[in-house]
Amino acid sequence: VCKATKIMKETHNDYVVTGSTLPGPNPNVDDLIDVEAKVIFVHGAYSDLKNETLLKLLDDISSRGVIPGVATHNPLSTIQYIFENAPDVKAFLIPFNANGFMMGDKLALEELVDTNKDYYFMAMKTLDTGRLEPKKAFEYVSQHNICAVAIGMVGVEEAQISTKIALNALQK
Template sequence: MSYIELESKQIPRITIGTSPFMGAGQFGVIGSVWRAEFFQNAEKMAQLMIHACNQGAKGVEVIPAGAMLDAAVLAKKRCPDFAIIGSTLWEHIGNYFHIDDLVKVDSRIIFLHGSISDNRELTLIKPLLKKIRLAGKIPGIATHYPAVTIPFIHQNKLDCPAILLPFNLRGAFMGDQRAVEELVDSLDYCFVAMKSLAAGQIPPTKAFPYLGEHNISAVTVGMVSEEEITQTVSEAKKVFF
């Protein structure tokens, strides 16, 4: 099945991620090349999103930076079943980390960026989650330190049905892999895996079966060519469909 249902909203089980479009640090030197090629080119990113949707990745996990929101809107116009989920910006630039921008494009889940959530400051996090909830969207939290932040979420009973976290076979970017696996498998959240290929270190044929062994509801994967999308989504569908 292409979607899971969360709070009566259809959430794609496979989405194309946008970290490569930003040239995120985990990609090294090639990340700078990708950023120059994609970050401000909405049409080029939209073409990949549309191809991903046609292959079975029915949405995008997007950050409101560069031309990425414009690209997501273009893809949604051309593919009626295309869904947007998003993460806030990491900086507070006068408008609540661009939550309003994600609401405007109908992001079904809005994750607080890891730079916010991993500070674990309730006085900041609770009002932001409330703002997302009052906008009619599903509040979520992204984390780069899941072994610490997931217990914080659970112990404080935060309004956070969805958690976006690094999760992969090698344990890269996860911290204490065994502890994170135990948290994921024992708690009732919609866990969305990111960095599941460990920035290209793990082949899709091995990456996705590992996710299928754990309580992972969905996955987002950054991809930068139609060939890569076709091959990667094909492997992901074997586990998530």
Template sequence: MIPLYTTIEGRKVPLISIGTSPFIGAGQFGVKGLLWRSRFLYNAPAMAELMMKSYEFGAKGAHIIPLGDIPKAVKLVRKEYPDFVVIGSTPPEGVEKGIKTLIDLDAEIIFVHGSIADSLRYELLDRYCRIIEEAGVISGVATHRPVHTVRYVENNCLCKAVLLPFNPVGYSMENRRLLEEIVDNSSLSFIAMKALAAGSVRPEEAFKYISQHNIKAVTVGLVSKEEAKETIHAALKYLKGDGGKAT
């Protein structure tokens, strides 16, 4: 039986989650991102349909930022699949409101947005992570400057998980070789984003590479059923979970 989950801090987390960065029109997607934003962000049924199809292919959850109608889409999915897992990142602004929304959606992990984490403002990071932990949720940070932020987090932050760019071409990784070394020798739990390097890397190549490193799970933005099927099947071929068994 193909494993679909891994365990992070005793919590069951999908090996692959559908990401929502295309839904918000994230900058790395260029003009396509603007089209996807207009198609998805305020269309909960369209997002929910893609999330449900991804669930059926084996991606048992989503990594979300609580913007637009994304929270509504999650609620629609859970009417059909109550065990649909949410991991989330805060928006760059309105962080505490974002944390509350994610807590209300029973998020397993909440990552503080990369624009905040990468600023290395210890008191602010510590406050947000404590709010998350006090709600019984795993706290983490997202980063767009992974080399310096992971080092900082290891020594200065109570959070336990990191969402970071990780792919075979070094896209957004600062220094691929150095980041590989840092990740492979860290006790933090890592979830990879930008695994397909904004569509420049094939899924098989991406997940084979990721499987060779200390990465617990991945989140990948998907915009079609065909793309979801190919990507999810490739991820589950290479990523080795533990079934989500608490340790």
């Protein structure tokens, strides 16, 4: 992945790297720094614990000159914890999709996202693990305060189709 990232940065002038730490004992921040990630999200395995380890990882990332962010699979309580305990963190990678998959209270999360315009929310699980058509998925996301999407793809054709639809929906 790191080699592919370096190739993309060399061949595309608008390519921005964001990444997530690993969920195990070594969060792998150094590799993300090496590929010049602009934002590093702390993995949900750390962030959803809402403890001192999370806060230390966020400080470590910030001290290296990189924007710290929080990835979460439990968005409402984890985001609230960050608002209260790490107010300088402004970037969140959250499950966000038309079906409400992994969002918890869908309406409450939509309200939180849409009323916090000074924060940056990146959506994941946007296609609800293949249950949503890309057009419907990205039109839904485009109606909310979502600044980017992470799209899981397994094939070249799927990547081309999903990327084209996402760009059309999100660049309105």
